[in-house]
Amino acid sequence: MAANNMGVEKVNYKNKLKDKDEDIYILALESSCDETAASVNKNGLEILSNVVSSQVDLHKKFGGVVPEIASRKHLELLLPVIDQALAEAGIEFKDLDAVASTYGPGLVGGLLVTLTAAKTVSLALNIPLIGVNHIAGHIYANFIANPEIEKPLICLTISGGHTDLLYFEDLRGYQILGRTIDDAAGEAFDKISRFLGLGYPGGPAIEKAALSGNKTAIYFPRADLGDSYDFSFSGLKTAVMNYVNNEEQRGNEIDQNDLAASFQEAVVDSLASNLIKAVQEYKVESVVISGGVAANQRLREVIAERLKEHNLELYYPPLELCTDNAAMIGAVAYYQYLERDFAPLSLSAEPSLKL
Amino acid sequence: MLILGIDTSTDILGLALMDSGQLKGEYNLSLKRQHSEKLLPLIEEIFELLGVEAGDLDGIAVAVGPGSFTGLRIGITTAKVLGRIFSIPVKGISTLEIMAAGAEGEYILPLLDARRKRVYYSFYQRNGNKDNNFLKEVKKAASAGISELPQILNEYQNQEISIIGEKTAEVRELLVENNFKTRIFEAEKNLPRAAVLARLGGDYICSGQADDIYQLKPAYLKIPQAEINWQQKYGSK
Numbered sequence: 001m002a003a004n005n006m007g008v009e010k011v012n013y014k015n016k017l018k019d020k021d022e023d024i025y026i027l028a029l030e031s032s033c034d035e036t037a038a039s040v041n042k043n044g045l046e047i048l049s050n051v052v053s054s055q056v057d058l059h060k061k062f063g064g065v066v067p068e069i070a071s072r073k074h075l076e077l078l079l080p081v082i083d084q085a086l087a088e089a090g091i092e093f094k095d096l097d098a099v100a101s102t103y104g105p106g107l108v109g110g111l112l113v114t115l116t117a118a119k120t121v122s123l124a125l126n127i128p129l130i131g132v133n134h135i136a137g138h139i140y141a142n143f144i145a146n147p148e149i150e151k152p153l154i155c156l157t158i159s160g161g162h163t164d165l166l167y168f169e170d171l172r173g174y175q176i177l178g179r180t181i182d183d184a185a186g187e188a189f190d191k192i193s194r195f196l197g198l199g200y201p202g203g204p205a206i207e208k209a210a211l212s213g214n215k216t217a218i219y220f221p222r223a224d225l226g227d228s229y230d231f232s233f234s235g236l237k238t239a240v241m242n243y244v245n246n247e248e249q250r251g252n253e254i255d256q257n258d259l260a261a262s263f264q265e266a267v268v269d270s271l272a273s274n275l276i277k278a279v280q281e282y283k284v285e286s287v288v289i290s291g292g293v294a295a296n297q298r299l300r301e302v303i304a305e306r307l308k309e310h311n312l313e314l315y316y317p318p319l320e321l322c323t324d325n326a327a328m329i330g331a332v333a334y335y336q337y338l339e340r341d342f343a344p345l346s347l348s349a350e351p352s353l354k355l
Numbered sequence: 356m357l358i359l360g361i362d363t364s365t366d367i368l369g370l371a372l373m374d375s376g377q378l379k380g381e382y383n384l385s386l387k388r389q390h391s392e393k394l395l396p397l398i399e400e401i402f403e404l405l406g407v408e409a410g411d412l413d414g415i416a417v418a419v420g421p422g423s424f425t426g427l428r429i430g431i432t433t434a435k436v437l438g439r440i441f442s443i444p445v446k447g448i449s450t451l452e453i454m455a456a457g458a459e460g461e462y463i464l465p466l467l468d469a470r471r472k473r474v475y476y477s478f479y480q481r482n483g484n485k486d487n488n489f490l491k492e493v494k495k496a497a498s499a500g501i502s503e504l505p506q507i508l509n510e511y512q513n514q515e516i517s518i519i520g521e522k523t524a525e526v527r528e529l530l531v532e533n534n535f536k537t538r539i540f541e542a543e544k545n546l547p548r549a550a551v552l553a554r555l556g557g558d559y560i561c562s563g564q565a566d567d568i569y570q571l572k573p574a575y576l577k578i579p580q581a582e583i584n585w586q587q588k589y590g591s592k
Contacts, residue, residue, distance in 0.1 A: 066581040068424065072572070075428050079439055079569055093440050109425050112391050116429050119395040120436040124409045345395035 013126055020338055024097045027085065027121065028330030029114035032106025032134045033160075034058075034065045036077035036114075037326035040089035040096075044334025045144050048089035050320075050327040053077045056201065063200045064190065071109035078117055085326070093125055100130035100333030102137065103343070104353025105161050111349035119345050130333040131343035135162050135355050137328035138290040141317040143171060144331050149315055150285035156275050156303075157355075159291035160186035160201075163231045164355055165274060167282055171335060176355055177278055178229025185267055186293045188233040192240055192263055196256055206260045207296055213257030215265040215298075218243060222270045229274050236266055268299045276306050288315045295322040356413045358560070359398070359437070360553030363390040363430035364422030364450040364573075365467065369549030370394075370401055373557055379405050381550045390429050398433070412443055414565070416556020418547060419447035420574040421467055421475040421496065427573035435568045444565030446556045449574060451520075453547040455479040455490055456555055458540060460517030463490070464508070468521040469498045475576065478508065488558055498576060501526060505533040519545055 018024050023042060030037040039050040055073045059065045086092065101118035104111060115131075122129035139157050143149060155166045155174070163180035183191070186203055193202030198209055220239045223232035240263050247254050271293075279287060287307055293299065294316050304314045321328060336342075362369030368390055371381040380401055386393055402408060417434035420427045431447070438445035454465035460481065467475040478494035499507060504526060508516065515536040518527050523545065527537050539545070559565065 062581050062585060066579060068579040069581065071424065071428060072575070072579070075432060075572060078432065079435055082439070109428070112425060113428055113432055116391065116394070116432040117436050120433045121440065123395055123399055124437060124440045345399060346392045348392050 013128055017128070017340065018097060024334060024337060025091060025095055026098045026100055026130070026330045026333050026337065027082070027096050028100040028132070028326040028333055029082070029118050030102045030134070030137070030324055030326040030329050031074040031078075031110045031114040032102045032104070033110060033324055034070050035324040036074045036081050037324060038081040038085035039326035039330050040085055040091050041327060041330030041334060044331050045147050047144060047327045047330075048091065049085045050325055051081045051084045051088065052323070052325050053081050054323075060200055063194050065107070067107045067109050070107060071113065074110050074113040078113055082117070093121070096121075096125060096127055098128045098130055098333065098337050099125070100132050100329055102134045102329055103131040103347055104134065104350030106134055106351060108349050108351045111351065115347065115349050119347070123345060128337065128342040129345065129347065130336050130341070131347045132329045132332045132336070133353055133355060134324075134329070135159075135164065135291075136332045139166070139288070140331040141321040141325070141328040142288045142290055142315050144327060145317045145321055146315050149288070152282070152284050153286040153288055154275065154278050154282060154284050155288040155290060156271060157291045158185045158271065158289070158293035160184060160190060162291070162355075163271075165229050165278055166355070167278070167284075172339065174355070178231065178274060180231040180233065181225070182232050182234035183237060185231070185233060185271060186291070188237050188267060189293065191237055195241060195244070196259065198256070198260065203293055203296060206264055207298065209257050209260035210264045210298065213255065213259070213261030215261040217255065217258035218262040220262060220266040222266055222273070229278055231270060231274060233267065233270070236263070236270075264296070264298055268296070268302050271299060272302045272306055275303060279307070279310055279312065284312070286315055287312050290317060290322075292323060295319060356557060356561070357407065357411055358414045358416055358553045358557040359412050360416045360549045360556055361394070361430045361434055362418035362450070362453065362547055362549055362552050363394060363426040364418040364420045365426070365547065367546055368393055368397065369418070369547060369552060370397055371549035371553040372401060372405055372407060373550065373553035376554070376557070378550050378553075379407075381548070383546060383549055390426050394429055394433060409437065410441060412437065412441060414443050414556060414560040415445045416552050416559070417445065417447050418450045418453060418552055419571070420450050421469075421498075421576050422450055422573075424573060424575065431571060431573060435571060438568045444560045445568050445571060446559045446564065447566050447571050448552060448555055448559070449477065449496055450547050451475065451477045451496055452479070452490060452492070453552045453555065454519045457544060457548050457551040458517045458519040460515060460538060462511055462514045463517045463519065464526070466518065466520040466522050466526060472501050473498050474501055474504075474522050474526070476504070478511075496574060496576065501529065505530060505535070508535070
């Protein structure tokens, strides 16, 4: 994988490395934010088990993920989720061909839990260690859900930590067309949700409020970054805050739902416009959205509508693969295995890893 | 019985292999914040140097702090996973106990710097009984201001107290001013040594005192700051 070239490690693994025509079983682990997850994949896209233990309720009262609390919980949940993933897959440690973990981006304390666990499995069983980029995982979640997806394709991947527009010739590599220059889209949702007192996580909270609001009530400006495919959301965030402060100073009552709907519409419009611009320039067969924000129904609706005139279908992963999970990490790991893209035991967590 | 000792609780990365009371090898490396990058490569290296395989292990001893939370989770995760894969016992041992067990004397005060003129401490009495080699924890691990220590230890003023670990010079000076009898140790003894951890782990495991790997966690001694802030604002629960 182009963006994750760790080099081939000089180690004599227990067994001969397998080729594409043999069955390959990978244990994948993920703990980059507030889900502790483990899965066993067969040949990449066949998911034998996918166990996710969410801590979201634990962090709700703080209005966001508290890194130290998350790290403590990951350590507690580590063995139970691994056990369950192996049991549901009907697999034992000795059957594994490789072990994978997310190594970034994310919260360093959390990342280190499953990364250390994966390194230990690699050492103990003498099987390759594969370090996976979490963002790539979100993209490959689509290929698990839709194995028939046609290439080349454009992918918009959006979450609390990133906003990237990518071009895929095939599943082995990608080209980055644009990314956010400041806040990620999901980060904007979280910040505005907290500002409005709508709670955490911000995406679903805003989306819920927006359902009862008028999306054209307030017009918020969309960032204009000229010819580039980049995104920007910090100006929008400031515009919303200024609007609320001004209205409050004038003693006007604010309709939270209208505000949420108008804000959401501005985010969705920015994302969709850049995506459509890319679709027009690159001749693609499919369009994919991924990441936590891809769960937003309004975003899916707007993009699907605008793709109609290009006769293109929009793919997105099913809800259970939209949130953080380990099956998607295992899917990426399989392609890295085929490329012999293995990591040394000295692999560090990279909290701000990019695609 | 082959025991691997793993200590990532402080700046020192400690690794030791103890085979039925015989030390096969030991690392005590002052690596500061490199435990994540260095731990597994060093385990691989010590195995290779000593001709051991992970599957040969009969038990794991791991330091559970007090110490750096992130560091502790690295060592404990490694111990849990090795314990799980090979179905071998794992024993978590206080970093303070490791230091105390490596020191001489009847009354031992191990210390770790908790910053801002505070220390993590516990207070041990060495058991004279030959059949029971373990230290008795007279005062449980806690944090305290350095200036509070004479008061905390006042009933032991007539005993000689062995001070080991961090902040020893400062604490010794204060205790001597308060008419305590103390002793301190040379540099090579003044740290949690991996060999002591592995030996203690072996002793505990042999006496049937292994931990449940599913419950094993660091001795945090402090709830997360976000929780403290929340409780101050809203009360507990």
